[in-house]
Amino acid sequence: MGKLDGKVALVTGAAAGIGLAAAQALVGEGAIVYLTDIEDERGAQAVAAITAGGGTAFYSSQDVREEAGWEDIIGRIKKDQGRLDILVNNAGIAIAGSITEMPLEAWQRQNAINIDGVFLGMKHAIPVMDLHESGSIINISSVAGLKGAPGLAGYSGSKGAVKLLTQSVAGECAADHKGVRVNSVHPGIIDTEIWSKMPNGIDPTEGLLANITPQDGANTVNPQDIGAVMAPVGYAGMPQDIANGIVFLASDDSRYMTGSALVIDGGLTA
């Protein structure tokens, strides 16, 4: 018996990192999980592995910036499963660099994925959750959404927006009395590829990441090196550490939590 037997979940950015670990953990508790991403080959491979392990999962290509894509995937889930219980708004990118050097295009792209994606997900999921009067929305913010992150100012602004958006929508849903809960998760330094994907031409070793020696090439930093310097526990967390919190927020174990900010950061903000 899993904690999420009979539940239907959608996880964005689920081809890798925290999203993939979250999808696997939700399946492990019995949920039917829809994984979406723009990395179609990896997403399909992830679903094949979950299915081979006896879980039920589906992959769909989805760019979280596009409203039509949200209508498609949520419409498909409603038609095929008749319900949507869990939405993990996980897709996100990080663009480093000082604010005076950040191209407007980079600022807007980051906000489109990190904020517009979360907005659109909630906009289209809540009406379906309202129909069966239950649901848990989990928005992945960051420790950079709790305190400033010099060198990652644009990212920090986008993640701070996710926190307050979460709290405001949680209040709206609570007032509706339809059982939809909305919480944010704030990971610290987690060992995923996000650290090596920071766009070329921007020095990620400025500000927040000062004193970190790039591993190979100016834009490739090892999250374990960053964790060793920045996290009081002395190491970076793993995607599973965040997935554990996501399962908790998805399940009825957290039934009295809404509008909360769950911090999983090895003491970084303590």
Ligand SMILES: NC(=O)c1ccc[n+]([C@@H]2O[C@H](COP(=O)([O-])OP(=O)(O)OC[C@H]3O[C@@H](n4cnc5c(N)ncnc54)[C@H](O)[C@@H]3O)[C@@H](O)[C@H]2O)c1
């Ligand atoms: N790794 C960390 O240290 C850390 C810390 C705090 C918060 N976070 C947040 O956790 C979330 C997951 O990050 P991760 O570390 O697993 O990174 P990741 O890069 O490993 O995974 C992110 C996934 O999102 C997908 N994605 C990117 N743009 C997309 C788009 N437009 N539409 C759909 N999918 C898209 C990517 O293809 C990728 O599979 C992000 O929101 C990130 O900001 C990560």
